[in-house]
Amino acid sequence: MQLTVWTYEGPPHIGAMRIATAMKGLHYVLHAPQGDTYADLLFTMIERRDARPPVTYTTFQAQDLGRDTAEIFKNAVAKAYERFQPQAMIVGASCTAELIQDDPGGLAKALALPIPVIPLELPAYQKKENWGASETFYRLVRALAGQAVDRMPREGRRPLCNILGPTALGFRHRDDVIEIRKLLAALGIDVNVVAPMGATPADLGTLGAADFNVVMYPEVAKAAAQYLEKTFKQPFVDIVPIGVKATERFVEAVAKLAGVDPAPVLAGAPSRLPWYSRSVDSTYLTGKRVFIFGDATHALAAARIAATELGFKVVGLGTYSREFAREIRAEAAEHGVEALISDDYLDVEAAIQAAAPELVLGTQMERHIAKRLGVPCAVISAPIHVQDFPARHSPQMGFEGANVLFDTWVHPLMMGLEEHLLGMFREDPEFHDGVAPSHLGGKPRESSDAVEQATVVPPLAPSPAPATVDSITTHSPAPWAVEAEKELKKIPFFVRGKARANTERFARERALAIITVETLYDAKAHFGR
Amino acid sequence: MNAHASIPATAGCGVEIRQEYGQRAVFCGLTGIVWLHRKIQDAFFLVVGSRTCAHLIQSAAGVMIFAEPRFATAIIDERDLAGIADMNDELDRVVGRLIERRPDIKLLFLVGSCPSEVIKLDLSRAALRLSKSLAPDVRVLNYSGSGIETTFTQGEDACLASLVPDLPSEPAEAATSLLVVGALADVVEDQFARLFAEMGLSDVRFLPARRANEMPAVGRNTRYLLAQPFLTDAARALEERGARRISAPFPLGAEGTTRWLQAAADAFGVDPKRFEVATAPGRKRASQSLDHYRERLGGKRIFFFPDSQLEVPLARFLSREMGAELVEVGTPYLHRAHLADELELLPRGTIVNEGQSLDDQMDRCRAAKPDLTICGLGLANPLEAEGLSTKWSIELLFTPIQGYDQAGDLAELFCRPLVRRTRLEV
Numbered sequence: 001m002q003l004t005v006w007t008y009e010g011p012p013h014i015g016a017m018r019i020a021t022a023m024k025g026l027h028y029v030l031h032a033p034q035g036d037t038y039a040d041l042l043f044t045m046i047e048r049r050d051a052r053p054p055v056t057y058t059t060f061q062a063q064d065l066g067r068d069t070a071e072i073f074k075n076a077v078a079k080a081y082e083r084f085q086p087q088a089m090i091v092g093a094s095c096t097a098e099l100i101q102d103d104p105g106g107l108a109k110a111l112a113l114p115i116p117v118i119p120l121e122l123p124a125y126q127k128k129e130n131w132g133a134s135e136t137f138y139r140l141v142r143a144l145a146g147q148a149v150d151r152m153p154r155e156g157r158r159p160l161c162n163i164l165g166p167t168a169l170g171f172r173h174r175d176d177v178i179e180i181r182k183l184l185a186a187l188g189i190d191v192n193v194v195a196p197m198g199a200t201p202a203d204l205g206t207l208g209a210a211d212f213n214v215v216m217y218p219e220v221a222k223a224a225a226q227y228l229e230k231t232f233k234q235p236f237v238d239i240v241p242i243g244v245k246a247t248e249r250f251v252e253a254v255a256k257l258a259g260v261d262p263a264p265v266l267a268g269a270p271s272r273l274p275w276y277s278r279s280v281d282s283t284y285l286t287g288k289r290v291f292i293f294g295d296a297t298h299a300l301a302a303a304r305i306a307a308t309e310l311g312f313k314v315v316g317l318g319t320y321s322r323e324f325a326r327e328i329r330a331e332a333a334e335h336g337v338e339a340l341i342s343d344d345y346l347d348v349e350a351a352i353q354a355a356a357p358e359l360v361l362g363t364q365m366e367r368h369i370a371k372r373l374g375v376p377c378a379v380i381s382a383p384i385h386v387q388d389f390p391a392r393h394s395p396q397m398g399f400e401g402a403n404v405l406f407d408t409w410v411h412p413l414m415m416g417l418e419e420h421l422l423g424m425f426r427e428d429p430e431f432h433d434g435v436a437p438s439h440l441g442g443k444p445r446e447s448s449d450a451v452e453q454a455t456v457v458p459p460l461a462p463s464p465a466p467a468t469v470d471s472i473t474t475h476s477p478a479p480w481a482v483e484a485e486k487e488l489k490k491i492p493f494f495v496r497g498k499a500r501a502n503t504e505r506f507a508r509e510r511a512l513a514i515i516t517v518e519t520l521y522d523a524k525a526h527f528g529r
Numbered sequence: 530m531n532a533h534a535s536i537p538a539t540a541g542c543g544v545e546i547r548q549e550y551g552q553r554a555v556f557c558g559l560t561g562i563v564w565l566h567r568k569i570q571d572a573f574f575l576v577v578g579s580r581t582c583a584h585l586i587q588s589a590a591g592v593m594i595f596a597e598p599r600f601a602t603a604i605i606d607e608r609d610l611a612g613i614a615d616m617n618d619e620l621d622r623v624v625g626r627l628i629e630r631r632p633d634i635k636l637l638f639l640v641g642s643c644p645s646e647v648i649k650l651d652l653s654r655a656a657l658r659l660s661k662s663l664a665p666d667v668r669v670l671n672y673s674g675s676g677i678e679t680t681f682t683q684g685e686d687a688c689l690a691s692l693v694p695d696l697p698s699e700p701a702e703a704a705t706s707l708l709v710v711g712a713l714a715d716v717v718e719d720q721f722a723r724l725f726a727e728m729g730l731s732d733v734r735f736l737p738a739r740r741a742n743e744m745p746a747v748g749r750n751t752r753y754l755l756a757q758p759f760l761t762d763a764a765r766a767l768e769e770r771g772a773r774r775i776s777a778p779f780p781l782g783a784e785g786t787t788r789w790l791q792a793a794a795d796a797f798g799v800d801p802k803r804f805e806v807a808t809a810p811g812r813k814r815a816s817q818s819l820d821h822y823r824e825r826l827g828g829k830r831i832f833f834f835p836d837s838q839l840e841v842p843l844a845r846f847l848s849r850e851m852g853a854e855l856v857e858v859g860t861p862y863l864h865r866a867h868l869a870d871e872l873e874l875l876p877r878g879t880i881v882n883e884g885q886s887l888d889d890q891m892d893r894c895r896a897a898k899p900d901l902t903i904c905g906l907g908l909a910n911p912l913e914a915e916g917l918s919t920k921w922s923i924e925l926l927f928t929p930i931q932g933y934d935q936a937g938d939l940a941e942l943f944c945r946p947l948v949r950r951t952r953l954e955v
Contacts, residue, residue: 001577001603001619003626010584033643035557035676038585040907046588050914052907059553062646062677076552083888095579096643096677099610124579125607346630372597 006345006365008320008383012122013094014039015132019140020090021053021168025200026140027086029077031069031104032094034059046386047169056080058097070102077108081115088144088201089113090136092120116201118143128343130219130295130321133167137196138223144201149208149232159189159258162210162228164236165221166197171298171382172396173197176216179398180241183251184214186265189258208232212257216240216397217297219321242301244271244309244402271399273406277310284419285410289498291316291357293340293348293366294381296324298396302361302380303331305405316355318342345369356497359413364388375494376412414494422492477504480515487517502527543877546863551886554907555836555861556923557676558684559642560589564926565688566599568712571635571741574600575627576674577620577652578642599634601627605644620655621662624669634667636741638688641673668741670695680861682759682837682926685712689736692744693766696736699748706732707793708745708772710764711757714929715739721756721780721932724790727807728799736763747772754793756780756931758871759838761864778870780931781839781939782846783815788870811933818937819850825944827852832899834908835859835885836922843903843925845874851940855879856897859890901943918946 013030020028021043030036037057043049058076060069077091091104105119118139122132163180166173177194184191192210193203207228213236215225225236235257241250248266255262269275276282290312292302296319306312317332318340319325325341332339340351349369352360360370360377364385370377379388380396395401414422480488491499499520506523507515559582562574576582583602590598603623608614620639628634637659639652656671663669672691674684689710699706707730709721718735725733734745749771755764758779768774777792778785787808794804831853833840840860847853855876863883865872872881882890894902895915902912902919909919920943930939 001605001609001614001616001623003623004580004583004602004604005598006587007580007583007602007604009580011580013581014584033557033676034553034555034680035559035585035643036581037554037907038556038560038588040554041905042588044908044910045906048910050910052911057552060677062675065647065677079888095581096647099644099647123607124581125605125610128580 002344004345006368008343008345008363008365009129010039010042011095011124012127012129012132012135013092013120013124014042015129015134016090016092016120016122016136017043017053017055018129018133018167018169019136019196020055021049022166022196023199023201025087025202026054027080027084027089028053028055029073029080029089029091029104029108030055030057030094031073031076031092031097031102032057032059033096034061036094036096042169046384047389048386049168053168054084054086056084060097065100069097069100070107073102073104074107074111077111077113077117081111081113086115086201088116088118088140090118090120090140092122093124095124098124116143131323133220134223137164137220138227140196140201141204141207141224141227144204145207145228145231146205147231151209151211151232154211154259159212159260160192160210161189161254161258162192162207162213162234163194164213164215164225165217166194167217167220168197169382170217170220171384171388172394173217175393175395176397176401178393179395179400180214180216182400183241183247183265183398184254187251187255187258187260187262189254189260208234210234212236214254219295219297219323240297240301241397242298242401243305243405244273244399246301246304247271247398247402271402273309273402276406282311282410285413286311288312288359288413289315289355289357289495290359290361291352291355291366292380293318293320293352293360293362295319296321296328298381300324300327300331301396303335305402306361306409307335309402310406310409312359315357316340316351318348318351356501358494359409361409376414378409378412419492419494478507478512478515481517484515484517484520487520499524544872544875544879544881546881546883549882549884549886549889551884551889553680553861553885554834554887554905555885556589556681556905557585557643558674558679558681558687559586559640559676560681561674561684561688562586562600562640563589565685565712565737568739569636569737569741570739571633572599572638573627573631573634573636574638574640575624576600576602576640576642577645577650578602578605578640579644580604582642582644599631605648610648616650617655617658621659624659624663628663628667637663637667637669638691639669639671640688641671641675643675643677646673646675646677668695680835682757682839683761683862685757686760686762689760690762690766692737693747693763693770696744696770697746698770699746699750701749703746703748703750704732705750705752705797706734706746707797708734708736708747708751708753708767710736710753710755710760710767712737713756713931717929717931717935720934724807724811725793728790728794728797728804730793730797730799752793752796754789755867756789757839758842758864758867759862761862761867764867776866776870778845778874779839779842781842781936782850783812783819783933783936784850785842785846786815786931786933786936787812808933815933815936819940821937822940822944823851825947826940828854829900829947830854830856830897831943832856832894832897832902833858833860834890834894834902834904834922835861835882836903836905837926838862838864839922839925840903841868841871841875841881844879845871846939847943848876848879849874850936851943853901856899857882857890857893859883859885861885901947903943918950920946 043053058072091108108117166177213225215221215238228234237253239250241247251262290306299319303317314335319328320343329339360366361380363381364383367377394404503520503523609616639656641652652671656669659669670691672687738744747770751772753772754775775792775796777789780786780789844855844858857880859882902917903922906921909921912919929935
């Protein structure tokens with residue numbers, strides 16, 4: 001058993017729903033107890049869809065367990081087919097139905113419907129949402145893409161590709177697709193099928209006609225792309241074009257596969273991020289300590305952008321996507337930190353606390369942690385809430401995506417002059433230490449020493465020492481002299497947590513009995529900023 | 530299996546009660562945690578279930594997602610199912626970690642779910658064992674909020690029922706006391722306490738109390754009044770402790786509130802004059818505030834999808850006090866005895882539909898084209914997109930709606946979507 005305060009991913013059948021809801025003409029019959037229809041809300045409320053997801057639930061109850069739940073399932077499949085007339089169906093079980101073992105695949109097959117019915121095996125006690133989405137998409141592609149295809153000869157026509165990966169309930173998938181289409185159009189490449197978003201089962205039957213595939217989200221579509229590579233000899237690009245550099249590499253890779261010239265697309269200044277980041281107003285961003293957590297795709301991209309395009313210092317990097325742990329570990333090594341591979345919210349909380357960052361880039365869950373610690377935060381990855389399905393165009397990918405990222409990540413930080421003045425004058429009654437950035441309302445913090453405060457709010461369960469950087473929790477540190485404590489308060493609050501930790505570590509390593517003002521400055525000189 | 534079975538209408542009231550079976554678009558009882566964990570300030574709710582359960586509560590908790598919640602899930606994994614790990618040891622470990630993190634917790638509910646019920650994990654024994662090891666700091670109770678056994682608000686019923694055997698006993702010679710049962714907004718609870726006091730009933734208690742160690746005593750001299758229509762098991766548990774129910778409609782709207790208070794006054798022999806004096810100001814204010822909305826709701830045709838069991842009392846309020854017309858009143862479960870006074874007050878010929886077959890019910894709703902449809906969040910936006918005005922029903926559990934001074938607010942909740950529709954020009 002695992003104690004779970006917040007969960008980063010839903011169960012795997014939610015992943016399957018994301019595929020079914022993204023597509024058209026596909027219906028999903030889910031063997032599930034009464035109550036599991038809560039999942040509809042994710043789509044109708046969080047993503048604000050205007051139609052019910054194409055999902056029929058059996059919603060069995062306790063009194064049904066004594067009777068024939070298999071019969072209930074068969075009836076539900078038959079009725080769903082009759083009512084919705086889909087081109088294809090997927091059938092499967094939720095976690096509780098998995099325990100009663102009714103074999104949805106076999107039962108549906110026995111009905112001999114005149115459409116493809118694809119059974120899903122999604123082990124709910126082992127796997128999670130993204131795996132469920134990936135597996136469902138892979139099964140659909142396997143079942144519907146066919147075995148062989150007559151591809152038109154390349155001469156005399158524009159190159160043709162598929163775009164794979166965007167789903168329902170995906171973080172900015174809607175606008176990312178627009179950006180990818182824009183890039184491909186500018187390169188002179190035509191799009192054959194976008195899937196699963198907007199595709200029908202019949203569309204999946206034509207996947208083989210494309211020359212190559214673009215994998216937007218490896219978490220969802222890499223398995224399907226590998227299958228297509230094997231079956232149709234379609235190469236694929238899985239460089240995720242989030243960030244300026246990544247977008248350039250993506251354009252070059254796609255252009256190479258398509259045999260077109262990338263130069264016109266890369267010419268000029270396709271994104272404003274590089275200039276904004278070079279303009280002197282951004283100088284104060286240099287070395288800002290940032291902690292990054294999310295799904296692997298977005299965390300990897302964010303780490304590179306933070307370090308090489310915005311000039312931040314990455315002090316923590318992690319993901320809940322175990323499938324991509326290797327890539328995250330490699331990236332973390334580049335930044336000199338140890339990767340945090342965990343889906344335990346409490347571990348992430350402890351790691352953030354230990355790293356004492358000035359900015360957290362994470363999911364909806366990291367917003368909770370950052371709020372509690374009083375640290376600025378921006379959302380870069382699912383899980384997300386309704387405000388991250390905005391009405392306005394807000395991609396993460398491509399050159400426009402980079403513009404969005406610059407604005408979003410810098411926004412929660414205090415502006416440069418404000419930061420300087422706070423460092424110089426400490427007793428201004430309105431504009432003092434510990435107020436939030438004034439453009440965000442400037443409400444007083446609960447404590448003038450947010451990071452310090454965090455160590456006394458509900459004690460954290462002992463968790464495996466988050467190995468990101470020096471831990472502030474080990475052993476009892478030397479006591480602070482009163483003047484030293486006062487002097488510490490003069491350090492701007494967003495770096496104060498780090499200064500405290502460094503000084504205590506400095507004192508510990510030298511076995512000092514007490515921390516004085518001298519110790520504070522000795523430590524400062526020793527570590528540098 | 531989705532056929533209607535018309536069963537004989539309840540004697541005398543002229544209401545047609547139908548039953549329906551099929552796909553149900555309702556929450557499971559775990560959802561009750563979303564408001565209960567705020568009502569009982571030092572309680573914690575630990576669901577023993579799957580990732581689906583954890584995902585459900587975190588999705589349902591929606592807007593208050595930023596507060597430090599007093600609920601969590603112990604997620605069963607394959608090691609537990611394969612018997613590699615002893616589930617009881619695992620549960621003890623998880624509870625240990627939890628109590629360490631939240632030492633302020635005095636009452637811990639182990640909440641059963643579909644997976645834990647299907648594998649027959651004995652949470653009541655686990656609660657006993659943990660209660661012993663954590664005594665005296667933490668008491669541990671258990672109830673089931675599983676979807677296979679409970680629908681939405683029935684989770685509160687199960688929770689309160691689990692509290693009842695644990696309530697202190699009233700001395701046998703105690704004077705007759707009044708117990709109001711059902712989680713109410715604090716402001717509503719305080720208003721009712723004042724009204725009862727003005728009627729001369731000083732010994733009035735509420736279940737659940739706001740703190741674990743302040744739960745009311747119960748005994749043979751306890752008379753209880755249900756404030757919510759979904760408290761079947763809690764009522765039964767109270768009867769087992771010797772308490773007796775005061776039959777009444779529910780305190781929604783001016784009329785409902787008066788009849789509810791009147792039932793208590795009659796049971797305790799309150800002088801009619803004193804009742805009149807105590808309730809007159811409230812009745813006046815309620816009727817004043819309802820006047821604002823009567824024109825807007827009068828004659829409107831209303832369709833209820835099943836959700837919380839509040840549907841019948843709400844339909845009664847809307848038809849009798851606001852002049853609305855009832856197309857269909859869906860309810861997930863109908864307790865014939867507890868709702869008897871309500872059913873009496875519904876207009877003759879009202880169709881009350883117990884249970885659900887979702888697609889068939891949506892077909893009926895589309896065909897009827899009601900002016901306002903009360904439904905869950907899974908249906909609301911899709912029906913709006915089809916051109917129907919909807920009021921999402923879950924809000925009725927999260928908003929103070931009972932009593933005189935909330936009657937106007939209650940009417941306003943139903944008016945708001947109609948007003949909004951007339952305002953928007955885009």
